[in-house]
Every structure is written in C-alpha cells, then in structure tokens.
Amino acid sequence: MGTKLAVVIAGVLAVAVLIGFYIGLLAGGPTPYRVPTASAGGARSVDLTLETVAAVGSKLSPNKNWVSYLVREHGVWHRSTVWTLPANTLVHVTVYNFDGKSGLRNPFLAQARGVVGGSFAINGKATSSINPDDASHTFAIPSLGVIVPIRGVDDNAPQQCDYAPCPMSNAHETITFTFRTGKAGHYRWQCFVPCAAGFVYGFGGPMQTVGYMDGYVNVV
C-alpha cells in the first residue's frame, strides 16, 4: 500500500514537472530589448536595427526553419521582438532583409504610411510604395498608423542566406525609414505578408507567435 502510494505521488509529481516545463517553454517569450536613446541638436532619437530572415536557425530558436525578425543589440543579433522605445521620439529604423519575395495578400499595404516624410528608402533610394508582389514582409504598428513594406531579395540573387544570423555578404535589401513614437503606450507590431512557409495560408507558426514575425513596442 505504501509503495503504491509513493509510486502514484512520484508519478503525479513527474507529470506536474513535465507540464510546468512545457508551459515554461510556451510562456518563455523573447527578452525585451530597450533601445538606447541619443540626443542630437535637441531632438531625441533612437536607432533600431533589424534583420529579417527566411529561417532563424537552430542557434536562435528551436524552430530553426521559421521566418523571423531579429534585432541587433550591442552588435549582436538577437531573436527579440519586444522593444522598448522612448515616447515622442524619432525612431530611425534600418531593416536588412535577407528573405525572398512572398507577396502581399492586400496590395494596399504596399504603400508606406505613418513615416516621416511619407517615404522610405530601399538601398538608399527613396520611394513611397513597392510592387505588392515584391513584398517579403512589412514592418507595421497599426495603432500608430505605421506600415512599411519590405522588398524581398530576387529569387535569382547569388549568395542567399540559409539560416540566421546572415552575414552582410549575403544577398539582402536594406530598408530605412523614420517614424515618431508619440505618446506612451503598449502597442503590437506585426508582419502583414503571409510569409510563414509550410503553414495554412502562410499565416500560422511564426505569424501567430510573438518572437518571430510579431511583437510589442512598449513606448515609455
């Protein structure tokens, strides 16, 4: 009787530990990244440097084949999509996109909104929109009215990156733009391109999981 009871208790404890471990894995979101602030000429601004990759790789995620955003923190690429930004500040964003073209489901989202000057730059060339079929991703904070389409790397481009972090020698597009954060708040950001390979309509997996193609912007 005593042995049976001990076995049952041990079994229950083992299952509880396994459940706790599983929940911990699910709940363990990315580490928030507080973007350093700089002041120049009285205007506050921050630099946010991002990378978008077709496959995040096993070094950065257990889901090595998932598409993902990465953020550069102190010169190192991290898989963090929760960023803390100061309020009423200009945010200079640079996105190095190493991913190919997926195309937007809604072409309307291929025009930039909510950015300073109404335009953004692709490899240094200013524009306000792209061909929706060329979109690889978007950078969008809907509540702030910000959306910028990210043009994809050509299918035939040489030296394409397989897994992140991708060296700058690999084929990539450089997208730059600036937006203003406005008042403090907790905002979500997301990609609007159905770019999740292998998932129904391209909107499962990394498109439905914070830490890959979605995240939060904490404006403080």
Place this chain on the structure above:
Amino acid sequence: MWSSRSHGHRIAALTVIGTAIVLPLVVFVLGPNMPPGKGTPVASSQVTDNTVLLVVMTPFTVFILVYLAYALVAFRAAKGEGLIDGPPTRGHFKAQVAWLATTTAAVLFLAIFGTAELLADNGAGGGGGPNPVAKPSGAVLPVQVIGQQWEFTYRYPTYGGVETASLVLPAGREIAFHVTSLDAVHSFWAYELGVKADANPGVDNVAYVRTKKPSTFQIRCAELCGLWHGYMSDTGRVVSPAAFSTWIAARRRQFAPIMKYLPKYASSYAPDPSYRAG
C-alpha cells in the same frame, strides 16, 4: 403549517408585486441605457429590442427569485428538527398548463418579434448576405470593409475605389457596408452604429445603416481570428458631408501611388496564393 395552495398563492402574489415594482424600472431606467446607444436608427432599434427582451424576462426572473427566497424562508427546517422528507411530488395540472402556456407564449412572441425586427431597419445591422431581403429604398453610399489578419481596411467604390486604413462616413447618409475578408473569418463590429456583420472570405455580406450627426464610433473584430484579434480595433468617424468630401479627396491623393496595384473593385477578393504560403 400552511397548505401547498397557500404557498402557491403567496408566491404568485409576491411575483406579481415584485414584477409591478421592477418592470417600470426596467422600462424607464434600465431600458434607455441599454447598448448600443442611439447613434443610428438601427442602434436605437437594438436598444428597443434589448428592452423588450428584458421586459419579457422580468416576470420570469422575479418568479424564480421569489420562489428561491420563499423556499429559503418558508421551508427552512426548524432548529433541532431532523431531516424530514417532504411529501411525494404529484402532478399539478393547472400549474403545468399555466407554466407551459406562459413560456410558450413568451417564446412565440419573441420569435415573431425577433423575425419582424430582423427585417425592420433593413437587416438590423447584422448583414443580410450578398442579397439582403430588406433594402433601403433611396440612394446608398457603398463602403467595402475588408478584414485581414489583423486590420480592417475600407474601399469607397464611388470614389475611384480608393482604399483607406481608417473609416470615415458622411453624416445623414444611408450606408451600405459590403463586408468581406481576405483570409480568416472576421466580424466587423461598429458598436455605436449598431452594425455587426461577419466577414467571410469570398462572401459579400451587406449591412445597411443610416448615419446621423457627426460622432465617433468604436470598431472591433468580433470573431476570434488569431494572435492579434484583441488588437484588431480602431475608431471610426461620422463627419459632416463637407468634411467627408475633403477627407476622401485627401485620401485619393495620398493613396494614388498604390491605386495601380489594387485589384478592380469587386464584391469579394480571392488573392492568388503567394508562392511561399501556397
């Protein structure tokens, strides 16, 4: 010891008295403050519907509460009294007939009233599918609502098919919302307007509403649609006709660069599967 007939009479009397007290409060105090307010005729009609539902359910609710309270008081065991089983339950023909007749009358009334209300106000703001049974007689301003994970966008076919990220409507106009989706099932809920219409891929769900004076209204997605469903919200505006003309002209200029890429206006869209998503 009271007879069961006395208990029945007391409960009935208390129910009538309770209903007489509560009903005026429901009609004159609670009813006018029921959601979704009186932003449009459709919304006002929904306030009336909610009030009627409350009025019908009030006597039943009062009866249940009176019965519960009465049982707690009258059938409470005396101190020191042991557990005594009650007399066996027998059928009571009059009580059964009264209960069946009352509840049947209530359900039938609500069925008839509900059906009539669905047809009134050109669909009650719920969306009547691509060919609504009830339609407004005059001119309408069509506005297409496009749901996608996770944002609503809007097209104005009478203004060159321009698409916008925010919803602005002219005051005093009959609006025909054409609600559709590009991916999952969403639901376009314009709370103060009294509109709540499902957005299904490949379907043109038409909901009519007549705007009144300039105001703002909340927009929500009312169908669980994925990770950011809870963030799929916005604030819409009803503005004067002149302000609307100015606004729509500005949007046509702003979004001119993307117009060449937009598909021709259609009642619904079936985007080609992108080559990665398949």
